[in-house]
Structures are given as C-alpha cells and as structure tokens.
Amino acid sequence: MNKYIYLILCILFLTTGCSRPPKDVVASVDDEYITEEEYNPYKEELEKLSLGDIKFSSSETSAIEGLVDRKIVDREFKKAGFTLDESEFKNFKASYIEKTIGEDAFNEFSEYKSLNKNVLDDFLINKFKIDKLKEKFAKEFNLTDDNLRNEYQNKSAKYDSYKVQFIFMKDLEKMKENVLPMNYGLDILATLYSEEPVSASNGGIVDEYHIGEKEPKFDLTIQSLDRGETSDIVETKNGYYIIKLIDINSGFENHKEAVRNNLIDINFKHYMDSIRRNAKVKIYRDLTTE
Template identity: 25%
Template sequence: MSLLKQHKKTVLIILVLLITMGISLSFALKKDETVAKLNGEAISKDELYSEMVAQYGAATVDKIISDKIVAAEAKKQKVSVKASELTNEIEKLKASYGGEDAFNQALESNNTTLAFLKQDLKNYLTIKKLLEPEITITDEEMKTYFDENKDSFAKAEQIKASHILVPDEKTANEVQQKLTDGGNFAKLAKEYSTDDSTKDSGGDLGYFAKGTMVAEFDDAAFGLAVNQLSKPVKTKYGYHIIKVEAKKEAQEANYNDSKDKIKATLLDQKIESEYTTWLEAKKKNYKIENTLEEA
C-alpha cells in the first residue's frame, strides 16, 4: 500500500505536529500563554502556532481538501467502506508485523494511534474503490511482474512447533524428564513456560520459516522430526524445549498460485501512480480557495 504509506508520512509529519499539538494546546492554553522560555524570554502559543502554520499549514490544508474531494466523489458514486473491510485490513497489517504486540509497538514508534490509522486506511480504501474500475491490469503485465520477482513468490520450508521456555538448565531438565515420563506438553507449557505470549496455548508458535527464530532455536527446531522433542536449547531468552508438530516442504514459485497476490500488488502500484492525475482532474469540478497556499 504505497499510497497509504505516502498518506501516513504526510499525516505523521504534518498533522501530528500541527493538529495534534496545535489543537490540544489551544484547549490547554489561553491566548499568548507561554509554551517555552529561552533565557527568560517567553515563547507564546501564538508564536508556536504561527511557526507551525508557516511550515506545514498549506500542505495540511491541501491534504484536507483532497480528503474532502475523495469523500464527495465517494458520496456521488455511492462508494463506502464497510467496518468489516477495515477490520480485515487491520488484521492483515497485524499479521505482516508478526502479531498484535509488534503492530502496537509500530504504532507507538510512529507516534500514531489505531484510530488515526483506521481513518487513513478508510480513506485509502475509498480511493481504491473509486479508481479500481478505471484501471486495467493485463495478463502480460502480471506475467512480467512474476518473472521479475519470482524469488518473492517461492515458499521456504516451514515447520509448526511448540516450545516451553524456562529460565535455567535445572528447570529445563526437570520439564524434559516429565515429558519423557509421559507428561502432557501443553499442560507443562502452561505450568512452567515463561513465554507469556504462548504458554496459555500450550507453547504453540504456529508455522514459521527457517531464519525466523534466533539461530540456536532455528538449528535445533529444523533438525527435529515431526513429534520429536529437543534437548534443552539455550538462547539469550533462557532454555527451550521444542516439539515439532508438522512440516511444510519448500515450494518453488508458481505463477497460477500467485496471480491474486500479483494483481493486488499491481493494482496498488497503479492506484499510487494514477491518484494524483485523478485528483487534479476532480479538483476542476470544485471551487477551491486555499489562502495559505496563495500566501
């Protein structure tokens, strides 16, 4: 979603600085109230506001105008984004980051919120619905893209594994002995594992490809047969006992299996390249006055 990334960059750089800081300050501060001091000299809220408007105001207003045109065109064409579609996109993003925790950390590191991201996603999906009927993707384009990016469509070997993580070797040996004596792996994971993200699901890590985990864990896990238990494996996190539950062999890239993904990728690329042209054409149908831009 390169267009979405472009929007997010604008949002993060401009709106977070101008709107989040500026509007929140307008509620918290009175006119001319001091926001900082330099050698005793006051820097007022109005001075801050003026500086931010001078730097970011025109671009921010232009983005707001663009968003309003998108909304108006969506209303004309009876285009809307369902809550379920938005939720589906959020879930895809979470999966791409490796789970909800990593996704939330990404939001935090980018100084944004889920509500803010949802609004941006909604705008992107609206643009996508408006432009998609005007876009053509040929079989030749798809085949060319596949040939040029074949490695990205190949599937590496994967295994499905569970683990029990404990802090020391003594505890690891104790757990392994209980497993050797017929103990239930899932129950022992709930009892002993210090991995809070997996212990309640019996230590289940799902499927993962080689190179996903730390080297010591990776080497041990991919060396096991299905249903085989590892000896205690030491990593920087502690000691792991690993059980492999299933395997998926590596697969070469297959064009027919990749067509949906290729089409979606090319569609996003074409939306990004054609959005500006589409927007400029639509602007001619509206009376627009941006005094900040004119200034």
C-alpha cells in the first residue's frame, strides 16, 4: 500500500513540477512568458518615469501589469496583420515627443533621469502599437450621426466650453479696494491682483472652461452672462470672483469630432479590457512589494 501511495505522490510531483515555469519567469500571458530579463529594466525605468511628467500609458501603474498589457498589445498587433515599420515609428516618436514636452526638454529629462534609451523606445513602441490598433478599431466601429447626436445631447456640458476671463481674490475688502474701481482693463487687473497664478499669467483668460471645473456659483454665473458681459463680485466658499464671459463654444456640429473621438476611446478601452479579461494571466511571484 505504501508503495502505491509513494508512486502516486511521485506522479503528482512530476506532473506539478512539469507545469512550473522556468526559474526566471515572473508571469505568463496564455502561453507567453514574462521573464526577469524583461521585468527588471522595465521596472527600473518605470520608477524613473513616475517621478516625471511623461506618462506613456495609464495602464502602466505597476511594472507587472504594464508588461502583461504589453504582451496583449503585441499579440493583437500581430493578429491584426501589422508589422513595426521603423520609418513610421521614427516619425511617430518625433511627433509624440514634440507634442508632449518638446525634443530639447525630452533630451534634458532623459539625461537627468539617466533613462535607458532602449527601454524608453519600448514604451513608445507600445504606444505606437496601441494607436495603430485604435485606428483599425475606429474604422470598423460603426457610429451613426444619431449615435453622436444622442451622446452630445446627453452630455453637452462635457463637450461645451466657455472662454472666460476672471479675477480671483480671497479677501473681499482687497478686491473692492484694488479691483472694483475698474480703473484698468480686466487683463491688467488680473495680472496684478488675481490670486490664481495660472490664469493670472494669461491676463485672467481661460480659453476652454468646462462646467464642473470650479464651484457651482462660478458655473451658474458664467451661464447667466451674455457674451462680453462682466459679473459683479461673486462670493464662493473659497473666495471672490469677478468674471467676464468672452465666448461660448457649443452646439453639436462644433463638437461632432470630439464626440466621435471620445466614443471611440471609450469603446476601444472596453474592447481591450475584454481581451485582457479573457487572457489566462498567471503571476508567479508577488512583485508589488519589491
């Protein structure tokens, strides 16, 4: 009897032993392994990037999850019939860097953080592949004008924007003393006295303000103003405003492409999330605490 038990245990050991991954594997996606050789430099660069202003993908919140997502993107990229064209990627990289922080700032940032250029290129290649997959998805995803119009009508506040100019001060008496006489234009007064630095540096002007970005009283005020009209002092829980409505960008036709792009983004994310959920992902070690 003992011999039989011993034999069964040996068989079980051999079976489970054979299913174990190689020693240097940290995770797998279906039948593809993620090795320490991939993981270690990726994790190191991700930690450097998390301290800066460059974000390559919101999904890359941890090294292991980022690499799992990358494996899935690689597989879908190949499945879609795409190949990595070096010339096309080079143009994409230059354009992406210029749009985000500019080439000089990027080079300075890379040098300051001692970034590994090969690993950095891997981040950008992944972004390039995601964009190609999204382009393909957008061509195949059917959106009618009725779909777009319904989305806009239901969420117009999300798309409509207001060009406003304002002064913000925390002290009412100081506002009355320095601003209310209106001896100068609102742009000069905002530059001199407004206590909101970003808008003050632009003469108090915000080109695209969306409802919900500030307090309800601010929103109610701009919605009550006509173009070119300036409010009285508006009291809020954080301080006091004087607001001028310069222009309104509203209406379905003005936002049609923005609505389309937003719906494509949302549905593409759902599509990729469903692929991620259906993948057989195994993580063999707890790497989150390393």
